[in-house]
Amino acid sequence: MRKIKELVIEKSLLSSALITIAVTIGIVLVLAIEAFHFFSEVSILAFLTDTQWTPLFTNKHYGILPLLSGTLLTSFIAISVALPIGLSISIYLSEYAPKSFRKTVKPLLELLAAVPTVVYGFFALIVVTPFLQQIIPGLSGFNSLSAGFVMGIMIIPYISSISEDALHAVPNALREASFGMGATKLQTAFKVVVPAASSGIIVSIILAISRAIGETMIVAIAAGQQPRLTLDPTVPVETITAYIVQVSLGDVEHGSVEYRTIFAAGITLFVLTFLLNTLSYRIRKKYQERYE
């Protein structure tokens, strides 16, 4: 009797775990089926090469490139802000800061990642854009610069926290050997500790990029809704995520091509982030093996 009970419990726990697999299959199936219908009406070649994205206009074009460029542009700006600041913070906290300072500052920085993204969207549109407009006169009310900058602030803790963990895990013997040779803290940090923790740092950067690419509300609020193929950070653009939000807010008939565009855009986003996540997972596994 007891054995049966134990078995029933184990199987029900297993089924809970299997739900996670069902979620992944569900995501892939939903995106693939709707995208399949989409691509039976729009050629993949046009999707990948057309330089205009105008599914909601009368003259319809279905080129993903403008949405992709918007996504990559805002993400690039975000990483340009978050990478130098986040990495400097992690090195400072791990190699220079007193223990108590590190203990208080780390959770405070992580608050930056806990703030809901719609709040960051508010900052970007209401605070940062008007401020930048005083410096850059031609800056449009919606632009990728302030959206990217604010997104960068948001992902600082992703880089600083995970990198700091990696730096902190480097054995002290390495540092002592370096100090013994007469190296300064800075030389030790950049020539010994950072290289030893490089895989952890790379993982943190990849995660931050993946987070930036999938971020929705900041760009939907502050970057605009005008898909255009440009590298100019001062004009309105539209990201893949912002487009999905735009369509979801409107009245688009289920089963129409317009409805399916959000799944075609979604699968592009999913593939991008999936590749980045898999890469970071691989690096993390390899790095764990080396240290254990």
Place this chain on the structure above:
Amino acid sequence: MNNIQKNRLKDQLFKVWGIGCTLFALILLVFFIGDILIDGIMRIDWGFIINLPSRKPEKAGIYTALMGSICILFLTTIIAFPIGVAAGIYLEEYSKKNRLSAILEINISNLAGVPSIIYGLLGLEVFVRIMGLGASVLAGSLTLSLLILPIIIVATREAIKAVPKSIKDASYALGASKWQTIWNQVLPASSGGILTGVILALSRAVGETAPLIVVGALAYVPFAPESPMDEFSVLPIQIFNWISRPQHGFIENAAAAIIILLLITFVMNGVAVYFRNKWQKKLK
């Protein structure tokens, strides 16, 4: 200046730069919150909390959105908590090192990195369309449950991992079965860690906007939801809607609603940290 002095100078300069970067991030956080407080604090009164949405900014309140958020949070907890903890227990206590466990692990790590808006697309197709739930509180809660499931699973595993093996061994030595050991020993000993993870996951859910917009949550709902099948709005969507309007009054409303949302998020984070510290002390 010789080389040694140069290197020492560089060392000091980097130290200053490091402090500068840390302070920059923290000061920006304080500045943002301060700015929001200045913009919105005067707008918050009892009427703002209990009024229904309105076309006139000075009459509009957050009642329906706040109630929507609370309903969503409640249902999401009921759905995600048992499934997430059960999956976490399975992976940590039962799963053997085989192919299935490797797949489960990679899969959960991947799910944690899927953008939230993709969960919205999944919810739209599966819960709203195929299961026919419509743009209801239930459909929204199911979607958010799937979104926070990986966070709860990972937190549960970490918490269970931290339970000393001696506790389990003692339980087995007394003749307890595996499940008796887990239920009577492991779970109570890890409850603080699990609770922390669940609260953090829920604080993430309460701030989520994009997946709920995709599922079809509305910006304007005249009544607070009364059943799981009712239409709904949530606080972040109300904020998003107010930000998108041109009149200045709505910006003030948005700032005021953000204060409420931040208050909820920060209190949840604070409670989570409190439980974690208390639990970690107990474990030692």
